[in-house]
Amino acid sequence: MAVKLIDKTPSAYDYPLLIKQLLHRPIRYAPEQEIVYRDLCRYTYRDLYKRIGQAANALKALGVEPGSTVGVMDWDSHRYLELFYAVPMMGAILHTVNIRLSPEQILYTVNHAEDDVLLVHEDFLPIVEAIKDQFQTVKKIVLLKDSETAPQTAVPLDGEYEELLAGADADYDFPDFDENTKATTFYTTGTTGLPKGVFFSHRQLVMHTITVMAAAGSLHTTATFRSNDVYMPLTPMFHVHAWGLPYVATQLGVKQIYPGRYEPAMIMKLLVTEKVTFSHCVPTILHMILTSPAAKEVDLSNWKVIIGGSALTKGLCKAAMDRGIDLITGYGMSETCPVLTLSQLQPHMLDWSKEDQIPVRCRTGQPIPLVNLQIMSPDGTFLPHDGKSTGEVVVRSPWLTQGYFKDPERAEELWQGGWLHTGDVGYIDETGYLQITDRIKDVIKTGGEWISTLELEDILMQHEAVSEAAAIAVPDEKWGERPMVLVVLKDDYKGKVSEEDIKAHFMGFVEEGAITKWAVPDRVAFLDALPKTSVGKLDKKVMRQQFS
Structure with a gap:
């Protein structure tokens, strides 16, 4: 027996789940609530709603239309919050550019995402200056700045964000469209290959x-x-x-x-x-x-x-x-x-x-x-x-x-x-x-057994002298892989803790039955800092390359 769909009145409104629908309640419930950017800017939700409309009109004047892609290179700011709404509410796509990638990777993501307009904080102008001649789709570049003076740059700018908003109308008729319309995209880095574009x-x-x-x-x-x-x-x-x-x-x-x-x-x-x-x-x-x-x-x-x-x-x-x-x-x-x-x-x-x-x-x-x-x-x-x-x-x-x-x-x-x-x-x-x-890519496969790097790191972080720690697999001729741990000591303990001390700490957990003796790392390295990815995670790919 087939399922029965609801009968829709011809005049009934379908109410697509669009990002603009998320703004109805807060602008009524908390219009005077504050949004603060560092010690530089402070305004209300009422102002936020107004600035979202101004941003949309400013972007439209730059040629942004439904289906366009707008890239943003900024620190965490009120501007970013405004663009979280304004860009997708226009029917355009917001590309949140990972500012911690290498210039070559940033260039790849901007071209791969097919950014039409790029909004760039003044701190990242040197990066854009180095790669701008290789942009394939970018037509306009807008400056985002916190300083009062204009930066010296060879990047061709098509306006400054605050000035563009000041000259734009706050009223924008954000349209209805299919709720499955692409709203955002950004790029995630993997262990191999180029960054991958995900979208929502x-x-x-x-x-x-x-x-x-x-x-x-x-x-x-x-x-x-x-x-x-x-x-x-x-x-x-x-x-x-x-x-x-x-x-x-x-x-x-x-x-x-x-x-x-x-x-x-x-x-x-x-x-x-x-x-x-x-x-x-x-x-x-x-x-x-x-x-x-x-x-x-x-x-x-x-x-x-x-x-x-x-x-x-x-x-x-x-x-x-x-x-x-x-x-x-x-x-x-x-x-x-x-x-x-x-x-x-x-x-x-x-x-x-x-x-x-x-x-x-x-x-x-x-x-x-x-x-x-x-x-x-x-x-x-x-x-x-x-x-x-x-x-x-x-x-x-x-x-x-x-x-x-x-x-x-x-x-x-x-x-x-x-x-x-x-x-x-x-x-x-x-x-x-x-x-x-x-x-899956980090687990240590040794002698037919799997050893959890997260479990080893958790044990290490319970040592009073350890500030940061990572566990990785390193090649072993006999067992395929064996565990190695990388340790950053607290300042007060530097030079006072040995490899034998760390192994003895692990043996205490062996005696408690928490881990097997086979899981005790063969090698310990003391570092001043651990390699990290662009979003602050431990970069075990770099660690394995360094110690393998």
Whole structure:
């Protein structure tokens, strides 16, 4: 028997899920709420709505139309927030350019995305100046600046953002169109090959916004995000829309603080003066803040943080909780828009001791609503949620990228069998908590066994002398691969901790039965800093190249 579709009245409005629909509530609910950019700019949601219209009219005057692509090279700012709305609401595509890529990679992404207009912060003009003659589609370049003086540059500019907005009308009739229209694109770097372009539709971004808002704010749990919070992202806005949280923050009508370039002193100043209560970042940013001299005297007890991008170690979690920070883990990837899980505590866990809560807060988390997440064996069968059966994490959700831009072969690999393959290895326990144990490409395959690099790093971070740590596989003639760990010591311990001390620390966990003796690293290297990717994750590709 066939399903029965609803009968639609000819005059009924279909209400497509477009990004413009997200602005109806906040402009009415919180018109006088503030949006702050560093110590340079402060305005209201009413002003935001006006400036979105001005930005759209200014871009239209530059030739932007439905289907055009607008690239943005900026720090985290109020301007970026405006463009998160204005560009896709016009029916154009927002390309959030990864400013931390090499100039050659930036050139590739601008050309591959077919950017028509490029908005560039003055700090990145030297990069654009070096590659501008190789642009293939860029027709106009607009300056974004914080300084009062005009920069000296050979880049041909077609206007300055604030001047263009000042000369533009605030009224713009944002049209209706298909909710599956492409809204945003950006590029994710892999272990091999050129950056891959992922993209998201209006429908996907609206669904992600509403679901994350419900997941983060509706439960009686830890690290909630609600309308009385003060929000400051510490995840770059070029990277998966800063995890989509600026859309959530605007929908909630919260006060928003944008820090620009990540500088510990400025971040601390904004945390204190603007009374920030909610942020999200990768572990390296949290580590930078906790070890910054500027943070030593700052009260962090009202700060809630979601950690993602890399595993949250128990050592870093304890250090943060010792400062009063309420933190949990979030999980996702560039291809997933990105949020899939949150490690929120269940109500009965809220009265647990800090020591008992830490392992839960460090888990990868439970799937948020509308996420179907499974563990798959190499032969394609689903594994039980028993806390032991380990395989690849695969997922279905309304907001997963439907492919890679102009790369159908890798897109089919991503979506093999109708499930998005994350490339992560993990298990799900009886209560639904996911635990990632490694990336498929990072796991150490030695003598027929798999050793988790994340588990080794977690153990290392519990050593009192260790500031940062990474575990990698290095080639071994007899066993194929063996574990090696890279260690950055705290300043007070440099020159005082040996390779034997680190191995002895691991042996303590062997004696407790936490790991086998086979997992104890063969080699230990002490470094001043660990290589990191453009978004602050540990760059194990570089580490393996360096030590193999």
